[in-house]
Amino acid sequence: MSVNSEIIQAVKDEFGEGMVYAVDRKERRIVLTVKRNILKKLCKFLKEKLEFDHLTSIAAVDRSGLVNGMIESRLLYYDDYEMVYHTWSHSKKTLVEIKVAVPKKNPSAPSITDVWSTANWQEREAFDLMGVKFSGHPDLRRILMPEWWKGHPLRKDYEMSPGKWFLSDEDEKEEYVLDNQKPVFPLDQKLAENVKTEQISEMILRIGPVHPGNHGPWLINLKLDGEVIVDLDTQIGYQHRGLEKIAENRTWTQYLPLSDRYCWLTALSNNLSYVLAVEDILDVEAPARAQYLRTIMLELNRLASHLLWLAAMGIDLGNLSGFFYTFREREWMLDLLEMAAGNRLNYNYGRFGGVTFDVDDKFVKKAKTTMKIFRARLQEYIDLYDGSSIFHARTKGVGTITAKAAKDLGVTGPLLRCTGVKADARKDDPYAAYPELDFKIPTRKNGDVYASYEVRMDEMQISSEIIDQALDNLPKGPVQSNLGRIEPVGEAISRIEEPRGEIATYVIGDGNDKPYRVRVRCAEYINVSALGHMSRGYKIADLIAIIGGIDPCLGGMDR
């Protein structure tokens, strides 16, 4: 029996044949439709008995306008809103999609935060943008939109633009009325009790929204006891551009360049994750050469992104020369990407069923020499960073997270791998040309900032080797397939390993020229939600190192 049918059988045995409508969509994808009242039990069952230890994303869908594209399961439990949960098993390597119908009038669903803690921010997002209430959620408030915002933008009946908007001098005085949410500290009682000092003198410190250590505009409210962080509350949304809503107002192809802009450092992964989801619905595959080109570009993008992380880490920890060195190599990567895609940051490289441009021999030659020099330079960086005892002192044993907590908090990418979990979508849920290439997944045990540094350094080495391999095996042939006008009907989710973790795009098409719903789960958003867990008990100065280790990218956090 295949993995999929085993899982379906186990679920049906537990809950009864009639309670669950299961669809075995394809390899590594299962869809379960259930009623609201057994949602929580099902989640618990999946997590505890079937080892679905990672919650990928929670999507709220307003289906009131959907005509086509109804898979049969929907006929069973139909309502205007729908909550879609995606959960992934690191051991079974399968993604289960759980669908729950929710009425439009007073929409609510049971909160699953006590099953997977990572659901916390995701449910807050669904509440903010779609207005779904979650019973039992510990801290249900807006997250991406300011507190004073009216309405829930992702609903289909929401008016898109509030029109002209100016700010006069008088408005500035109202700033605190405008956007100051009161911090709510998810105070970890135990830790507060454990704080060693006799007299706890609490102080609230606000870091941000614009602060050099934040890597972009977001606000961190710290509750301090002396220098020790007792608790922490983050406020994000300063860069929320509403891309998920914009998607519904663009055609399928018009949205391609916008999907680059979730996170500008990992533009290619974002773009391809959207492309892969649409390709999945259309059931097409890109030609072999395009698959290889995607792989090469994804890895180049990973190198560029990791180099920027290293540069920012250098600035944060007082190693300014690191910034100048790493940017030198980053420019080479960008040169290569520009040569292939025509842009330095937002490449717009993916196409449904292929890629935009082919590369020539000149590119191949240049990429090979670059990789050769780069590997030598990588050693220089290790000397530059690792050779400094200050760097060791500031990163070792700081921001430690255990594998169990990391999985529970939904953390992905180098941050998860540095705790010893070998999870990488490139291997587990392969796409592009990765299944045909031979590479290793580096891991570490300690789970601190230094371990994540080591993982990323190893990844850079491996990425450059992957590029070499792919260049050697680059097949000949076309790079695009002619699909004509596309109007996909159906839904799909794609997973990609971006430099910071897992990005998943969930797309619904209803046979129109525009996507019905695009939902993105960005790694940064979830990783940052674990910041509180990682930094409690450490000092303020450590916080900067921890943020550097998380490598936040505002675009991915706020979308």
Place this chain on the structure above:
Amino acid sequence: MSADGSQTHVIFTKKDELLEVAQDEKKRKSFLAKVKRPAEYLINWGVKSSLWMYAWGLACCAIEMMAFGAARWDSDRYGIIARGTPRQADLMIVNGPITYMMAPRVKRLFNQMPQPRYVIAMGECAINGGPFWDSYSIVKGADKIIPVDVYIPGCPVNPEALLDGIIKLQDKILKGELAS
């Protein structure tokens, strides 16, 4: 030589003439009128050659701004040094979309900069909302909030284009035609 090319020499012939000028109100006024233009020119020249930019990041274009400060373009050659606080900066480069939530902050940061201060709108987003023009949360351009001196189109703006924009701003500073 003054900005418009006319000769303005200020030469003291007598030993204590400067003291005389300082004490006599009439003489002082005529002296100041004479030196005003070259002095302005000199100050503007000084300002344009040491534009300290505020190092912050909003979106994609911020990364290109970082690249502009790094080894290949090396903004230091133009006297542009990145500062971590607006209170030490003359130049604010708005490098991304401004959301309604961020807008009061941007205005406040601008107000924190000492005068003379300059603003460059870098990229489509800062010009008019760019690719997110019809979003529910985006301000349609930085100039709705703060006065903008130079607009640089591009998505993203290349470091070369940013350099070009900065040279344009320097020209403007020298000529004294500015928005704020």
